[in-house]
Amino acid sequence: MNKQRLEAFSDGVFAIAITLLILDIRLPEVEYNQLKTSLPKIIPNLLSYAMSFIVIGLYWMFHHQYTDRLKRINRPFMFLNLLNLLIISFMPFPTSLLGKYSFTTIPVLIYGFTLMIANLTGFLTVYYVTRHEDLSDGLINKAYLRTQYPMYIAVNSVYLVAFVVAFFAPKISFAMYAGVLGMLIIRALKNRDIAVCEPAKPKYTSATSSQPV
Amino acid sequence: MNKQRLEAFSDGVFAIAITLLILDIRLPEVEYNQLKTSLPKIIPNLLSYAMSFIVIGLYWMFHHQYTDRLKRINRPFMFLNLLNLLIISFMPFPTSLLGKYSFTTIPVLIYGFTLMIANLTGFLTVYYVTRHEDLSDGLINKAYLRTQYPMYIAVNSVYLVAFVVAFFAPKISFAMYAGVLGMLIIRALKNRDIAVCEPAKPKYTSATSSQPV
Amino acid sequence: MNKQRLEAFSDGVFAIAITLLILDIRLPEVEYNQLKTSLPKIIPNLLSYAMSFIVIGLYWMFHHQYTDRLKRINRPFMFLNLLNLLIISFMPFPTSLLGKYSFTTIPVLIYGFTLMIANLTGFLTVYYVTRHEDLSDGLINKAYLRTQYPMYIAVNSVYLVAFVVAFFAPKISFAMYAGVLGMLIIRALKNRDIAVCEPAKPKYTSATSSQPV
Amino acid sequence: MNKQRLEAFSDGVFAIAITLLILDIRLPEVEYNQLKTSLPKIIPNLLSYAMSFIVIGLYWMFHHQYTDRLKRINRPFMFLNLLNLLIISFMPFPTSLLGKYSFTTIPVLIYGFTLMIANLTGFLTVYYVTRHEDLSDGLINKAYLRTQYPMYIAVNSVYLVAFVVAFFAPKISFAMYAGVLGMLIIRALKNRDIAVCEPAKPKYTSATSSQPV
Numbered sequence: 001m002n003k004q005r006l007e008a009f010s011d012g013v014f015a016i017a018i019t020l021l022i023l024d025i026r027l028p029e030v031e032y033n034q035l036k037t038s039l040p041k042i043i044p045n046l047l048s049y050a051m052s053f054i055v056i057g058l059y060w061m062f063h064h065q066y067t068d069r070l071k072r073i074n075r076p077f078m079f080l081n082l083l084n085l086l087i088i089s090f091m092p093f094p095t096s097l098l099g100k101y102s103f104t105t106i107p108v109l110i111y112g113f114t115l116m117i118a119n120l121t122g123f124l125t126v127y128y129v130t131r132h133e134d135l136s137d138g139l140i141n142k143a144y145l146r147t148q149y150p151m152y153i154a155v156n157s158v159y160l161v162a163f164v165v166a167f168f169a170p171k172i173s174f175a176m177y178a179g180v181l182g183m184l185i186i187r188a189l190k191n192r193d194i195a196v197c198e199p200a201k202p203k204y205t206s207a208t209s210s211q212p213v
Numbered sequence: 214m215n216k217q218r219l220e221a222f223s224d225g226v227f228a229i230a231i232t233l234l235i236l237d238i239r240l241p242e243v244e245y246n247q248l249k250t251s252l253p254k255i256i257p258n259l260l261s262y263a264m265s266f267i268v269i270g271l272y273w274m275f276h277h278q279y280t281d282r283l284k285r286i287n288r289p290f291m292f293l294n295l296l297n298l299l300i301i302s303f304m305p306f307p308t309s310l311l312g313k314y315s316f317t318t319i320p321v322l323i324y325g326f327t328l329m330i331a332n333l334t335g336f337l338t339v340y341y342v343t344r345h346e347d348l349s350d351g352l353i354n355k356a357y358l359r360t361q362y363p364m365y366i367a368v369n370s371v372y373l374v375a376f377v378v379a380f381f382a383p384k385i386s387f388a389m390y391a392g393v394l395g396m397l398i399i400r401a402l403k404n405r406d407i408a409v410c411e412p413a414k415p416k417y418t419s420a421t422s423s424q425p426v
Numbered sequence: 427m428n429k430q431r432l433e434a435f436s437d438g439v440f441a442i443a444i445t446l447l448i449l450d451i452r453l454p455e456v457e458y459n460q461l462k463t464s465l466p467k468i469i470p471n472l473l474s475y476a477m478s479f480i481v482i483g484l485y486w487m488f489h490h491q492y493t494d495r496l497k498r499i500n501r502p503f504m505f506l507n508l509l510n511l512l513i514i515s516f517m518p519f520p521t522s523l524l525g526k527y528s529f530t531t532i533p534v535l536i537y538g539f540t541l542m543i544a545n546l547t548g549f550l551t552v553y554y555v556t557r558h559e560d561l562s563d564g565l566i567n568k569a570y571l572r573t574q575y576p577m578y579i580a581v582n583s584v585y586l587v588a589f590v591v592a593f594f595a596p597k598i599s600f601a602m603y604a605g606v607l608g609m610l611i612i613r614a615l616k617n618r619d620i621a622v623c624e625p626a627k628p629k630y631t632s633a634t635s636s637q638p639v
Numbered sequence: 640m641n642k643q644r645l646e647a648f649s650d651g652v653f654a655i656a657i658t659l660l661i662l663d664i665r666l667p668e669v670e671y672n673q674l675k676t677s678l679p680k681i682i683p684n685l686l687s688y689a690m691s692f693i694v695i696g697l698y699w700m701f702h703h704q705y706t707d708r709l710k711r712i713n714r715p716f717m718f719l720n721l722l723n724l725l726i727i728s729f730m731p732f733p734t735s736l737l738g739k740y741s742f743t744t745i746p747v748l749i750y751g752f753t754l755m756i757a758n759l760t761g762f763l764t765v766y767y768v769t770r771h772e773d774l775s776d777g778l779i780n781k782a783y784l785r786t787q788y789p790m791y792i793a794v795n796s797v798y799l800v801a802f803v804v805a806f807f808a809p810k811i812s813f814a815m816y817a818g819v820l821g822m823l824i825i826r827a828l829k830n831r832d833i834a835v836c837e838p839a840k841p842k843y844t845s846a847t848s849s850q851p852v
Binding site: 002005006008009012013016017020023075076078079082085086089090092093096097100101104106 | 646647650651653654655657658659660661662664665666671674675678688689692693696699700703707824827828
């Protein structure tokens with residue numbers, strides 16, 4: 001019942017953050033005869049729009065997945081959730097930089113840093129639940145967390161490498177972030193037999209791929 | 214239960230995308246004595262606002278209609294839905310172009326292209342459900358799809374013709390998009406006896422008109 | 427169940443439209459030492475922000491009230507509702523004009539016109555329900571409508587007079603709109619004994635004041 | 640049932656206001672080679688973004704908490720709630736000023752004034768419920784209010800002092816607002832054993848810390 005309001009509020013923030021991304025796709029103020037030549041300038045914006053849309057979408061799915069398993073919520077959980085939403089809501093800013101300065105070093109560094117902080121706050125929220133098993137249905141526990149570590153470490157290691165790569169080759173760095181995203185999507189799709197939304201009979205071995213970060 | 218969160222998130226995105234359209238109706242920065250003469254300049258913006266508001270509204274109704282029939286959702290469905298929302302959220306951009314360059318070739322081409330991609334992603338989502346009948350109440354099946362094809366092909370054929378027409382006569386092209394929209398509304402209204410929201414006793418023969426694309 | 431999604435979508439549009447109003451309260455780009463002298467310039471924006479916030483809030487309450495009584499919805503209702511939302515979503519534009527050109531003739535005319543169209547589309551939606559009693563719990567019927575007419579006619583008559591007054595004295599015209607709003611609020615508050623949200627035992631005689639238009 | 644729509648609408652406004660804050664974090668229009676030197680300029684914007692995000696988040700939790708205890712709502716409550724939302728929705732404006740004029744006197748004064756008005760409207764809403772015990776489960780009563788007064792008076796006294804301090808030392812004034820916020824968070828976290836969302840067995844003595852204002 002009350003968990004539903006936390007979900008509704010969080011869903012609202014996710015939905016708004018994801019939809020506000022479009023506000024950054026704007027053509028420079030040009031006359032119609034220059035429109036054709038100025039259109040290619042927004043290609044970086046389109047790419048970063050699509051990228052961030054899918055990133056926020058994945059975070060939403062992940063949020064959906066672990067809040068589904070909660071029985072009750074307490075204040076520390078609410079604050080951790082709020083902190084996580086603070087970073088998700090922040091996404092339109094690095095996305096905007098990426099589009100404006102087409103995948104150069106500084107924007108890619110900021111984008112990567114934001115993704116890592118988003119992962120961290122998401123992880124802390126889940127970690128808190130594993131330490132307070134009375135909050136969940138008992139299935140978000142330490143054993144569950146252990147199955148998540150390899151994926152979590154792999155993803156964030158690539159992110160860290162990509163962060164360093166951004167100093168030399170920002171476009172390759174961005175491609176690495178996009179690559180991780182693509183792999184997470186493929187991994188998630190492989191488990192297509194497992195309905196995300198059937199709470200019954202969870203299997204940890206197959207749930208490992210649920211960490212979208 | 215969990216389907217409800219997908220619906221809530223999607224409803225949020227639809228509601229925000231439709232409401233963000235207004236942000237593009239802005240007068241040029243003029244003194245009050247020039248306000249009267251500059252007002253007619255926003256007529257194209259008003260037209261494209263109304264058009265896109267109704268387009269997104271129709272997509273929402275359509276989304277509403279097929280998600281109502283779902284029993285459960287899985288990851289591929291979620292991704293297809295996300296892809297569909299990505300295009301819906303994109304609508305404010307072509308709408309803005311239409312307003313700014315009052316129905317000239319390039320904006321009308323981009324607008325038409327966006328509509329066709331929106332139709333395609335919507336179609337793929339429904340198609341996926343027809344191929345996985347365990348997701349729905351069994352009524353979004355191949356037989357249902359067959360009843361939808363004529364309408365779907367008709368709409369998109371007109372869209373394709375309108376796309377080509379835009380190169381020569383963009384205003385006529387836009388009128389064709391608006392015309393299809395008008396016909397879909399009339400068709401939907403004719404079935405007024407069928408409550409959209411009574412899930413019981415669906416009749417395919419009469420449901421054919423439900424494809425708003 | 428399905429009515430809930432129409433409510434959720436509509437609530438979303440109302441909530442977004444009402445919150446987007448703030449985007450128009452922006453100071454001119456001035457240095458800090460000029461900030462103090464430029465602050466009074468946003469007083470008209472603050473006034474029109476508060477006015478439109480309460481106007482949209484009242485429309486939301488009114489929407490809330492009649493959709494509560496619906497048992498089912500059909501397509502024409504959905505279209506009428508969409509048309510009503512189109513006008514509600516439009517409100518930030520005339521609000522912005524009012525602020526920018528501080529209550530001069532043209533903005534006040536556009537604002538008043540928007541209010542009248544919003545009333546009209548709201549009225550048409552309710553009227554449609556009274557003509558299709560199978561949609562509601564039977565209490566939004568012709569008898570109910572008759573109790574609403576006096577208020578509806580009074581409000582819109584004042585609006586019409588205010589519309590004409592705007593040509594000569596726009597500030598008085600705006601005061602008339604604000605006055606009607608104030609009276610509707612007082613009238614609504616007088617019925618404080620009647621819980622808006624207790625669906626049981628509706629009394630038409632006391633419900634007359636529920637028309638916020 | 641109907642209370643849920645008020646909650647949904649309010650949650651929507653909170654979620655949108657909190658997410659709109661990001662729209663104000665914008666870099667000046669500079670070339671890439673100047674990007675590095677212009678980045679530090681947005682630090683005040685980042686600070687005020689984080690501050691207001693958490694402020695609105697706390698108001699949402701507080702709103703969540705007292706509406707949870709409501710059994711029914713009436714019109715005066717709806718208007719008080721609307722007034723409270725009007726101030727919450729206003730938050731992006733003072734936040735934007737704080738960022739633009741980095742914590743100077745006028746922005747800090749406006750920010751503090753907004754917080755105090757937000758507290759006042761929130762208090763009036765709760766006060767109204769305590770005077771109409773038929774609205775709540777009986778637990779938001781005068782006894783409850785008495786337990787809230789010390790915290791309410793303490794918080795607003797510090798705010799008032801901070802308001803005066805802003806004339807001489809605006810950064811210290813802002814630090815005082817942030818300090819109160821920090822203390823409210825710590826206080827709220829201390830009560831971690833009390834699930835915010837378990838409506839059963841409320842204890843006033845421990846609920847005292849729930850006033851986030």
